[in-house]
Amino acid sequence: MINRIIRQIQRYKGWFGGGAALCIFLGLYIGLLASPPDYYQGELVRIMYVHVPLAHTSTLAYSVLFFGSIWYLWKRDPLVDNMCQASASICALFTSLALITGSIWAKPTWNTWWTWDPRLVSFTVLLLILGGYIMLRRLVDDPVQGGRYAAILAIVGGIDLPIIKFSVEWWRTLHQPMSFSTRGVSISEDILVPLTLMSIGCWLLFAYMVMVRTQILYLTDLLHAKKGRFLSQTHFSQTTP
Amino acid sequence: MPFFKTIRWVVWKDLISEWRTRETMSSMLFFALIVILVFSFSFSMDQDAARQLIAGIIWVAFTFTGIIGLGKSFTSELQNDCLESLQMCPAPKGAIYLGKVAANFLFMLSVEILLFPLFVLFFNLDVIEAVGTLLIIFFLATLGLSSVGTLFSALTVQIRAREVMLPVLLLPLAVPVMIAAVEATRGALSGDPFSFYSQWIQLLIIFDIIFTVVSFWLFEFILDS
């Protein structure tokens, strides 16, 4: 008896996947090949077409995790728990990619792989929180209890992340008066089109990946439940001569 | 009211148990002493460098020491299945949370107050005017660490690898407290006027309020399934 939502995922996920592929392909083509280089940054600005959408999507993914966790603690729907688990790992993926592409952009621009930029630090802390989330789920034996604990972590993390961002921003204005900003790119019309395409593409890609992963998790749980045996029956049949 | 009585009982029980063994506090003090020594060996510092780094060293020492105390707060309930008796308490679980936060806060603050003179000694700090402000900073930052720390101590006590998971989960979330505490301490120790670093004190107050309330609500879901 497969959940109604899973059936709908099965039916519509292809559209999301296709849409994602289309937007990303177009966005990359225009961004990497067809559009002119930036006046100040030259070819380097092209990394922004990848980095900025990844960062946005990572924030979107965490929002999904945050609200999903609140919903799960309220309604205890196992499908919502599967979705949270899926969102967390995919958010970790997007966050890592955002950090890597940000670092690749930073090296030629500021001649450093790493800087105490508030967004970079916030994303790193986000990655640490997600790492903790994934470890937590692995270390709890009872999946229901694990889902509950993970939801608590996600909620506390979600409330904390804006505060972390503020505190790092304040700290940075104190210690680095010559502030660099990742907002150094001025938005001109040429940049807007591929950027928007890539953003939409990444959102669609995220939606597609979460749908597929949620479906896999849900069906795996269902399969295990159907295969389940009574503990005592197995044990009992082993002890009687 | 049973709610406040429960808080009182939990605090009483933790304080009396600790008073009779002094186990937690002595391990915290000993650990902190080692941390201070290691730091003073690792950084060969002149006066200027010391003043830059000391605030950070203090809070690294306090935080890691605090994590020891936070961990023991709930692992001590594992003996004889005492966690079950807390679960079966008819009062709202938030009362147990507040009681534990109060006890942890008192332990951590006591260790900090005992340790601070050692910092003054080892690193030649000039603190006479700043004592009042420093106490306020210690109070607020310790409350912030206790509020989130107690929540995660209860959360990690029933999972595998609990000693590792408590710092892994807590430290990223405690980043605002760390930053604010270090900046405020540095400001107070450098003799800066209060307005220079009052924003950090405000941040600590906001953090404390938000996370005590949030953890109070969420604690219910840890003990109860």
Place this chain on the structure above:
Amino acid sequence: MIAIQVSNLSKAYGFYRIFEDLSFDIHPGECFALFGPNGAGKTTLLRILATLQAPSHGQFTIFGQDGVAQKDTVREIIMLIAHGSHLYDELSAAENLQFALGLRGQAPSPPQIKRALDRTGIGAFADLKIRQFSAGMKKRLDFAKTILAQPQLLLLDEPYNALDHDGVAITNQLIQETLDRDGTVFMTTHDRDKATQIATRGGILKGGHLQLLSSEQLTTDAIF
């Protein structure tokens, strides 16, 4: 009012179903003994009734209060005596009793505490730390707790484990007192001989299902 009313209770732990569709009623004044092989889920069922775990499906009420939605109200009227003694090593016997009853919202006076300790034979050790108590003494302290708390429903998890003859006698005496004041007792046990001395009804949990026994059947060997 029915003491325990269970309808279609099921519990699954991860992928394994432990028991399914259990339904039974227990009335005040009854002593119900739950038997079954190791791993059958007796302790799990007991812990669900004690509101320590939630069922996967189904519901149960204790004296009319829903065991999941009204957990805190239920916890006021039940008491669980399980494997762990729920005692703090650094506190004395009297202090442990004060704490345990304080958590339940009760405040027994020192003479009441002394009386309860005397009745269970450990009155002389009221101020001794639990660290120095033997296992048998800890059991007696559990019973002193029950005497002071006077719960309407007493849940016992394998109460006869590792008890000497005196311990068994005290256990059954305590159960009898609970029944005499119209309380209810629900216990899980392996020990048919000792349990059937005091139990009024019983059941066997096996293969995920519960087979109820009447008081005559309890003493018949063939069932077991």
